[in-house]
Amino acid sequence: xxxxxxxxxxxxxxxxxxxxxxxxxxxxxxxxxxxxxxxxxxxxxxxxxxxxxxxxxxxxxxxxxxxxxxxxxxxxxxxxxxxxxxxxxxxxxxxxxxxxxxxxxxxxxxxxxxxxxxxxxxxxxxxxxxxxxxxxxxxxxxxxxxxxxxxxxxxxxxxxxxxxxxxxxxxxxxxxxxxxxxxxxxxxxxxxxxxxxxxxxxxxxxxxxxxxxxxxxxxxxxxxxxxxxxxxxxxxxxxxxxxxxxxxxxxxxxxxxxxxxxxxxxxxxxxxxxxxx
Ligand code: TA6
Numbered sequence: 001x002x003x004x005x006x007x008x009x010x011x012x013x014x015x016x017x018x019x020x021x022x023x024x025x026x027x028x029x030x031x032x033x034x035x036x037x038x039x040x041x042x043x044x045x046x047x048x049x050x051x052x053x054x055x056x057x058x059x060x061x062x063x064x065x066x067x068x069x070x071x072x073x074x075x076x077x078x079x080x081x082x083x084x085x086x087x088x089x090x091x092x093x094x095x096x097x098x099x100x101x102x103x104x105x106x107x108x109x110x111x112x113x114x115x116x117x118x119x120x121x122x123x124x125x126x127x128x129x130x131x132x133x134x135x136x137x138x139x140x141x142x143x144x145x146x147x148x149x150x151x152x153x154x155x156x157x158x159x160x161x162x163x164x165x166x167x168x169x170x171x172x173x174x175x176x177x178x179x180x181x182x183x184x185x186x187x188x189x190x191x192x193x194x195x196x197x198x199x200x201x202x203x204x205x206x207x208x209x210x211x212x213x214x215x216x217x218x219x220x221x222x223x224x225x226x227x228x229x230x231x232x233x234x235x236x237x238x239x240x241x242x243x244x245x246x247x248x249x250x251x252x253x254x255x256x257x258x259x260x261x262x263x264x265x266x267x268x269x270x271x272x273x274x275x276x277x
Pocket of ligand 1 (some may be wrong): 063070131177196251
């Protein structure tokens with residue numbers, strides 16, 4: 001079952017409910033801001049200060065970083081513009097009683113071409129079941145080559161950040177954005193300070209171990225993963241976050257970031273896919 005709904009301010013979203021799970025997806029940014037499995041806490045964290053204002057990115061859920069991850073390209077907003085643009089809902093398919101698939105699409109507009117002069121098609125396919133599958137396919141409809149970095153900037157709900165371990169990134173090289181230096185990850189990741197890292201050469205599932213559950217994040221079309229928690233001081237400076245919000249989430253972001261960028265010739269496509277289960 002699914003319903004098209006709007007908040008009082010006209011912010012449109014789709015509510016999905018099936019026998020295995022439920023979800024809410026904003027048309028703006030094709031932004032999944034709720035995903036729950038039957039009889040479980042929300043898998044995704046959503047800030048209590050999220051006010052669902054048009055053209056303002058939702059804090060939490062799965063913001064789409066596209067056509068850039070990060071802020072290296074000063075001609076574009078941090079993490080690109082897709083997360084604040086209105087996608088078109090093309091299709092909702094109830095595959096079976098426990099699996100619902102949605103397809104949303106964004107095409108270039110006069111506004112987008114003013115800040116990023118490309119014709120493109122961006123399609124987000126979301127499968128809501130006892131697992132969550134996200135497929136983001138970029139097609140270069142322009143005549144010139146397209147440089148692309150991107151990420152599913154997923155905020156995972158955790159019992160308490162100090163109870164969290166991230167497994168599967170051992171021995172991977174990473175860029176530490178806090179000190180602009182490269183390191184190698186030795187042990188499993190625990191949190192005792194701000195962490196903002198881009199891991200490269202990732203080709204296996206990453207596991208989020210929390211006190212109450214274990215979540216696997218497996219990607220294809222990607223070999224980079226971003227791990228972020230703002231910790232105490234940065235959290236106080238973050239927009240749309242309460243001061244203690246850092247305790248409640250960790251971002252594990254399947255990406256094409258930094259060295260894992262993609263370059264699409266005219267007519268070429270690339271799909272970034274992530275399975276969360
Ligand atoms: O993915 C980590 C990061 O790049 C952090 O440096 C922090 O800026 C975070 O994204 C949130 O960015 P946003 O633009 O959503 O406030």
